[in-house]
Amino acid sequence: MRHKKTSVGNVTVLERLRASGLRPTRQRLALAKLLFARGHRHASAEQLFNEAKTHRIEVSLATVYNALHDFTAKGLLREISIDSGGSYFDTNTxxxxxxxxxxxxxxxxxxxxxxxxxxxxxxxxxxxxxxxxxxxxxxx
Amino acid sequence: MRHKKTSVGNVTVLERLRASGLRPTRQRLALAKLLFARGHRHASAEQLFNEAKTHRIEVSLATVYNALHDFTAKGLLREISIDSGGSYFDTNTxxxxxxxxxxxxxxxxxxxxxxxxxxxxxxxxxxxxxxxxxxxxxxx
DNA sequence: GTTATATTTTAGAACCATTCTAATCTTATT
DNA sequence: AATAAGATTAGAATGGTTCTAAAATATAAC
Incomplete structure (x- = not known):
C-alpha cells in the first residue's frame, strides 16, 4: 500500500486548502499536514523545510516559502517577526x-x-x- | 574656520558618550549628533549611513552598525524589529x-x-x- | 479521457541586511 | 614620544528570503 486514499487529517487539510481557494497540490498538502496535524505551533521556513526532509517529502525551499506566504495570504497562518533575521508562521490565527x-x-x-x-x-x-x-x- | 571647537549639541553628545564609557571618536560623535541633535527618532542603519554621506561625514557602513550596536548596548538607543529585514534604532529608550x-x-x-x-x-x-x-x- | 489554460514547482542565481576579517589607524595612557 | 587598547575600514562572507525562467501539474473545456 503506497498511499492512504484518505485519512481524517488529510481530508481536513484538503478541504481547508480548497475552501481558501488554493490548489491542493502534493507539496501544499504535505506541508499543511505537517503544520496543522497537531495543535498550534510556530514554524520557521527552515524548520518546516527540514521537517519535510525528515518525512521524505520532496519539496524545495522556494516552495516552502511560497506555501507559507500563500497560507498566510489566505488567513491559514499568521506571520510574526520579532528579531530581524527570520520570521515565524503561527498556526494560531x-x-x-x-x-x-x-x-x-x-x-x-x-x-x-x-x-x-x-x-x-x-x-x-x-x-x-x-x-x-x-x-x-x-x-x- | 574648519571646525567648531564646541557647540551645545557637540558637548552634550561628547559627554553622553564619555559617560557611557564609549570613546568619543570622530565617527561616533558625528553619528551621535545626527541621531540625538533634534527630538526622538527611529533610524535604520542604511538611513543613518546615507544621512552621514549627505553631511559629508566619511564613515563606513560597518562603523554605522558598530556604533548603533554600541549605543544600544550602553542604553543610548533601543533596537526594534517589526518586519524581518531591517531593524530600527529608537532614540527614545x-x-x-x-x-x-x-x-x-x-x-x-x-x-x-x-x-x-x-x-x-x-x-x-x-x-x-x-x-x-x-x-x-x-x-x- | 484528451487537450488547452492557468497555476505551481523547482534549482540555482540574485538580493539585501547584517556580520566578519584582519590590516590600518586613533585614542588614551605611560 | 612610545605603547597598548580600542575603533575603523573595505571587502568578503553569511543567512534569510525572493526572483527567474523552464519544466511539471492541476483544473476546465471539450
Missing amino acids: SYHHHFYFERSGHLEDIAADRIAIAALPDAPGGAEISRVDVIIRVNG | SYHHHFYFERSGHLEDIAADRIAIAALPDAPGGAEISRVDVIIRVNG
Whole structure:
C-alpha cells in the first residue's frame, strides 16, 4: 500500500486548502499536514523545510516559502517577526499575544484574555488598526 | 574656520558618550549628533549611513552598525524589529510603544500612559520579563 | 479521457541586511 | 614620544528570503 486514499487529517487539510481557494497540490498538502496535524505551533521556513526532509517529502525551499506566504495570504497562518533575521508562521490565527524567550528564540502563545488592555489610542490620521501585538520578552 | 571647537549639541553628545564609557571618536560623535541633535527618532542603519554621506561625514557602513550596536548596548538607543529585514534604532529608550504603518514602514511612538495594560501574565517557568512591547499596526 | 489554460514547482542565481576579517589607524595612557 | 587598547575600514562572507525562467501539474473545456 503506497498511499492512504484518505485519512481524517488529510481530508481536513484538503478541504481547508480548497475552501481558501488554493490548489491542493502534493507539496501544499504535505506541508499543511505537517503544520496543522497537531495543535498550534510556530514554524520557521527552515524548520518546516527540514521537517519535510525528515518525512521524505520532496519539496524545495522556494516552495516552502511560497506555501507559507500563500497560507498566510489566505488567513491559514499568521506571520510574526520579532528579531530581524527570520520570521515565524503561527498556526494560531485568532487574536492572541506572545511570550518571546530571548535566549532561545522560542515563542509561546498568550491567550487574548490573559492580557487586558484597558485603553488603546486611536490610529493617527484616521488610519485603521489592523492588528495589535503584545510581545512579552522574557530572558529565559 | 574648519571646525567648531564646541557647540551645545557637540558637548552634550561628547559627554553622553564619555559617560557611557564609549570613546568619543570622530565617527561616533558625528553619528551621535545626527541621531540625538533634534527630538526622538527611529533610524535604520542604511538611513543613518546615507544621512552621514549627505553631511559629508566619511564613515563606513560597518562603523554605522558598530556604533548603533554600541549605543544600544550602553542604553543610548533601543533596537526594534517589526518586519524581518531591517531593524530600527529608537532614540527614545524609555518605556513606550509604537504605531507601525504597514504601507510605509514608518514607526511612531506611543507614550506609555496612552496604553493601559490592566492584566499581564507572569512569565512562564519563573523567567523574568525584560520588556513588554505593544505594536499597533495600522494600514496607513 | 484528451487537450488547452492557468497555476505551481523547482534549482540555482540574485538580493539585501547584517556580520566578519584582519590590516590600518586613533585614542588614551605611560 | 612610545605603547597598548580600542575603533575603523573595505571587502568578503553569511543567512534569510525572493526572483527567474523552464519544466511539471492541476483544473476546465471539450
